Amino acid sequence: MANGTVRLALFREDQLNQAAEAITRLHEMGIEDEDISVISGMALSERILGRPMSWSHVPLIAIAGAVAGFLIAFFLVFGTQYLYPIRVGAMPNTPVPTSLVVLFEITMLGMLVSTLLGVIAEMLTPSYGPAGYDPRISHGHIGVLYTSPTNLDNQVRSRLSELGAVIVERPEVKKLWP
Amino acid sequence: MAAEAKPLPGSVVRGAEEEDLRAEHLMLDPRPREEMNQMVMEAMTKTTPAFWIAISVLGLVVLVCLFGVWIYQALTGMGVAGVRRPVFWGIYIATFVFWIGISHAGTFVSAILRVFKAEFRRPFTRAAELMTTFGLAAGALYPLIHLGRVWVFYWMVPYPNSRWLWPNFRSALVWDFLAITTYLISSTIYLYLPLIPDLAMARDHSTGLRQRIYRILALGWRGTEAEWFRLRTAITIFAFAIIPVMFSVHTIVSWDFAVGVVAMWHSTIFGPYFIIGAILSGVSAVVMILFVLRATMLHMKYFLRPEVFDSLGKLVLIFSMAWTYFFINDYLLTYYGGDAAERQVLLEHATGPGAWVWYLMLICNIVIPWLTLWNRRIRRTPWMMFIITTLINVGMFAERYTIIPMTLGHQRIPFDWGTYVPRWPEISIVLGTFALFMFLYLAMTRLIPMVPVWEVQEGHMAHQLRKVGQTEIPSITELE
Secondary structure (H helix, E strand, C coil): CCCCEEEEEEECCCCHHHHHHHHHHHHHCCCCHHHEEEECCCCCCHHHHCCCCCCCCHHHHHHHHHHHHHHHHHHHHHHHHHHCCCCECCECCCCHHHHHHHHHHHHHHHHHHHHHHHHHHHHHCCCCCCCCCCHHHHHCCEEEEEEECHHHHHHHHHHHHCCCCEEECCCCCCCCCC | CCCCCCCCCCCCCCCHHHHHHHHHCHHHCCCCHHHHHHHHHHHHHCCCHHHHHHHHHHHHHHHHHHHHHHHHHHHHCHHHCCCECCECCCHHHHHHHHHHHHCHHHHHHHHHHHHCCCHHHHHHHHHHHHHHHHHHHHHHHHHHHHHCCHHHHHHHCCCCCCCCCCCCCCCHHHHHHHHHHHHHHHHHHHHHHHHHHHHHHHHHCCCHHHHHHHHHHCCCCCCEHHHHHHHHHHHHHHHHHHHHHHHHHHHHHHHHHHCCCCCCCCCCCHHHHHHHHHHHHHHHHHHHHHHHHHHHCCCHHHHCCHHHHHHHHHHHHHHHHHHHHHHHHHHHHHHHHCCHHHHHHHHHHHHCCCHHHHHHHHHHHHHHHHHHCCCHHHHCCHHHHHHHHHHHHHHHHHHHHHHCHHHHCCCCCHHHCCCCCCCHHHHHHHHHHHHHHHHHHHHHHCCCCCCCHHHHHHHHHHEEEEEECCEEEEEECCCC
16 A cells, blocks of 8 residues: 555553454454554564464575585585695595585584574565554554555544554654664 | 562462462563563663772783783793693693583573473573673683784685695694684574564663664664564574584584594593583583672562572583583593503593592582582572582583693603693683683673563463462463
8 A cells, every 4th residue: 555644553562462453453444464564572473463474585595505605615625625735644635524514514604694694684675564663662562553545544543542552643763773 | 760560460469379489480470561671771771889890800800811911921932831741732722622611501591492492591591692602702712822823823714825824624623613613603693683672672772872882783673573573583593503503513622632542532422521511511600690690780680580590400410410421431431441541541630649620520510419409499599509500610620621631641651741730821811711701791781681571571471370270380372
């Protein structure tokens, strides 16, 4: 929804059921999942709030990092032996058993570092859907952020207020990151 | 303003039994998130003169005893240390192994207990993870200190150079370097990831420079479903992946010794023996740190209850037994094998001039925990746990000292036997790294929230009292 009104319905931490009910009511009023976002101070799984499953590229980025780490390790233990051979008594130039350690460590390093990079990249890239925040979220409040058609605004507000929600009029994101 | 205890709406105390359960278990004693945030922020921002005195003294010790003496050693030469033929690996390497061992518990406590969903971990995972990072930082200094000419360290870095130097990737020492680097980087990331929501909380509760720093570190965290999903995914990847890395690190440290043909070192049991020892000393160090945090930081008595010490006490006892099992395996089979050189080393350990170190190891690692930690009342008394775990760490240091310099002094060639005595620069540097660890840890307690509030809140939500028959018992709901 491109031109709707963005509102944030705040529920106290002991009003989790009301927050879930609010999402049901938003659906009933024709507001799609893509126009709703839940913000909370703790992890709430999708099934608790009846929300669609989220998706993240982090596992794929982690696997890509592991592959990159493995290739780098492979080059270090096998490739460089041909560039800078070091003769060690009673051991072949490119022995597999002693190479396993380096292969393992650098593969894991690649995977774990790329997991962090994946998280950072996804955090800092712009996301679709309504954007908004209120510092009360970190006090434990559960925020249901939605974009409603302007003509439905009053109706949505009153139905959510019935559940005990505090409606934030302008939930703009202040400067949360430089 | 000090935070006050207010039960959540709906959590009405129904009887003395329920009240006891709430006092006993943090997870059954929820407080509003705002109040917990305030408690953690106060613990982080309120400092007393004693804190500044402590951190100044530690800083001074680090400057003089660690860096000052290290510079003196570098300028004068390694001759100022006690290492000489036949013992070239002295207290530096023993302390290196000790610190790497200490660093294991952070991951063990956090990752393994997270994977197995052990609920008592929630309030102290961060304290343990922080210990891993700084334990590794202290340990990683030792290869440099031991190097002597530290300014040529870069000669070991693999890059094409005119010196025709290239690291041998088949060497256990290069494996060690790679393993420690991997573990240091990954454990630092593992400390950082679960910290992001708490940094966002700190961002919302602070002003000025602190807020600017938290704003950068929190990466614009708002707590959306996508952000939580991403974080949960990343933490799960880490929790599973960092465990084999943790096991590999100390195994590879043990291979520094075991790949040599030195009597008593060339043993296939060294890997698991080192791992168990590392976890024993690391979990003991977690108990020590939790005691200090509980005694010195505001509101920590709410988060760190006797149940935490009780659970960790059981772990320490189990790992003490496991360590004994590996020790006896190593000792008995070597003795039975009858190799003259190895028997001589065993005899030296038990009857030589350094025998007191060997007996100290046995008393601290076996006798003390076995005599005390079976007792629930002792396990639930934080100051007693502090004393016991301190003694266990003394025992584990003695173990590393026994394995390294005391073993090297009596090898296969009797005319080359000798006794190693650490000199004052070595003792000073060792004390300096202990001060460095404490300094860094103390400073960090005032910079990051020491309790993962969101994890504690999650635990509060998952726990409830359920009526079964005539009584109410704690039950846990699977939320994820």
